[in-house]
Amino acid sequence: MQQGQQAGPAPHEHEHGHGNAQGCGNAQGYGRERRGTPADTLDIVNPATEELITSVPATTPEEVDRAVARAAGAQAVWAALAPADRARLLRRFAALVDAHTEELAQAEVREAGHPVGNARWEAGNVRDLLEYAAGGVERLTGSQIPVAGGVNLTFAEPLGVVAVIAPWNFPMPIAAWGTAPALAAGNAVLLKPAETTPLTALRLAELGLAAGLPEGLFQVLPGEGPVTGHALVEHPRVAKVVFTGSTAIGKRIMAQCAASVKRVTLELGGKSPNIVFADADLERAAASAPGSFLDNTGQDCCARSRILIQRSVYDRFLALLEPAVLACTVGDPADEGTGIGPLISARQRERVRSYVPEDAPALIRGQAPDGPGYWYPATVLEAAPGERTAVEEIFGPVAVVIPFEDEEEAVRLANDTPYGLSGSLWTRDGARALRVARAVAAGNLSVNSHSSVRYSTPFGGYKQSGLGRELGPGALAAFTETKNVFISTEEST
Numbered sequence: 001m002q003q004g005q006q007a008g009p010a011p012h013e014h015e016h017g018h019g020n021a022q023g024c025g026n027a028q029g030y031g032r033e034r035r036g037t038p039a040d041t042l043d044i045v046n047p048a049t050e051e052l053i054t055s056v057p058a059t060t061p062e063e064v065d066r067a068v069a070r071a072a073g074a075q076a077v078w079a080a081l082a083p084a085d086r087a088r089l090l091r092r093f094a095a096l097v098d099a100h101t102e103e104l105a106q107a108e109v110r111e112a113g114h115p116v117g118n119a120r121w122e123a124g125n126v127r128d129l130l131e132y133a134a135g136g137v138e139r140l141t142g143s144q145i146p147v148a149g150g151v152n153l154t155f156a157e158p159l160g161v162v163a164v165i166a167p168w169n170f171p172m173p174i175a176a177w178g179t180a181p182a183l184a185a186g187n188a189v190l191l192k193p194a195e196t197t198p199l200t201a202l203r204l205a206e207l208g209l210a211a212g213l214p215e216g217l218f219q220v221l222p223g224e225g226p227v228t229g230h231a232l233v234e235h236p237r238v239a240k241v242v243f244t245g246s247t248a249i250g251k252r253i254m255a256q257c258a259a260s261v262k263r264v265t266l267e268l269g270g271k272s273p274n275i276v277f278a279d280a281d282l283e284r285a286a287a288s289a290p291g292s293f294l295d296n297t298g299q300d301c302c303a304r305s306r307i308l309i310q311r312s313v314y315d316r317f318l319a320l321l322e323p324a325v326l327a328c329t330v331g332d333p334a335d336e337g338t339g340i341g342p343l344i345s346a347r348q349r350e351r352v353r354s355y356v357p358e359d360a361p362a363l364i365r366g367q368a369p370d371g372p373g374y375w376y377p378a379t380v381l382e383a384a385p386g387e388r389t390a391v392e393e394i395f396g397p398v399a400v401v402i403p404f405e406d407e408e409e410a411v412r413l414a415n416d417t418p419y420g421l422s423g424s425l426w427t428r429d430g431a432r433a434l435r436v437a438r439a440v441a442a443g444n445l446s447v448n449s450h451s452s453v454r455y456s457t458p459f460g461g462y463k464q465s466g467l468g469r470e471l472g473p474g475a476l477a478a479f480t481e482t483k484n485v486f487i488s489t490e491e492s493t
Ligand code: NAI
Pocket: 014, 015, 031, 165, 166, 167, 168, 169, 192, 193, 194, 195, 223, 224, 225, 226, 227, 228, 229, 230, 233, 244, 245, 246, 247, 249, 250, 252, 253, 267, 268, 269, 270, 300, 301, 351, 393, 394, 395
């Protein structure tokens, strides 16, 4: 179905639900080719009202081909600029994003349903990412390695044209995670935003151009994943694909990249644990827990959607959790006081309902508005380990609670998933904190906190949560090839 229940010219079902026991799907049966005629336009719908905001032309494979050629031309110009000039242009881009924070935030509210306060933070995050990347331009250096008989130099060279395929859950930040360091390292970027959320991305491309980036260096190509996204992944002149989205599509893209040994970074799903030990500051842990699975209406790859609670404090913790969950206000994202907005689309709500219908028994269930808008109430369920709701990524405002006896069981349950993106643990025992953080197979752990992502620290998944790392000190290097050159200093005879 077309996003947002707008009548589309063709069925838009390019992925089956997460229905297998593994929870992450597998290459077979997932992400099959799009069938039917590609849509000419994407209908962009406000998820809080179900109103059509606008329609955006979808990029055809022929247009992708032309965009790649333009990007390659611009990349040559860009890479030849003095590093200080590239850094200056990226800082100017950051300053323009900063000056347009409110406009970008309001667009994010309308097309993604994000609470306006969060949306402002997201625009600020794009600015920060651009500034951080700009700061890296002149620090991206090679090396000289001592060898016999000559000089051995390494160079960090740009890859060329990079495709960033972004999701709808954090349209601005995640687009910038790939785009900012890729540009800083001397590459061109073709950004394909998600079907439902191209508007902020299109605006960012205009701001980049206004900042003085070479024409064609950073282009936004709205379109359907299996059409526009597919064409980018298949394109021989695209050197790297940065993908954030479902594990099913990530696996498919990785397989496609194998055909030409295309570079690929994957940021995929999660089913992250929030481990509460009996010795924790339970009030603090309970105050933090709702945000850790409800923020962004649970549409967060880092959502701590499995709350593991030591049995001796299980009842006490749930008694603290309930009022904290019920205090979270679900409502109009344009209101300054709203904490939680709607889900992104009718399709996503159906997905969440397929796991937990709103009338299914629940331990805690909050309120959600009636009427237009893709609302879904905050929900906490009991689940046995291994149950579908305890294993698969729901990507809605739903958490399960599971008791554990001791540290060993906590770690075993935490790792009992094919995912490994993030997780939290709550304890006052410093040695235990580090022991458990090291034992949980996930890329991003937080102790007595549910913070996940910072532009200055590496981010990415273990196991089926992804491949490679984004952000942090290595962000630019991920968009380079290392070239080694040996120059003989032997005398000619
Ligand atoms: P998706 O993986 O289909 O979409 C992500 C991006 O990939 C979009 O830009 C989409 O157009 C593109 N895409 C889709 N098929 C493609 C293909 N064959 N070739 C190239 N690009 C393609 O995710 P979807 O269907 O919107 O959401 C389904 C589930 O995926 C969610 O319920 C959630 O569990 C998970 N998800 C996880 C995200 C994360 O942050 N890790 C983000 C979005 C979704």
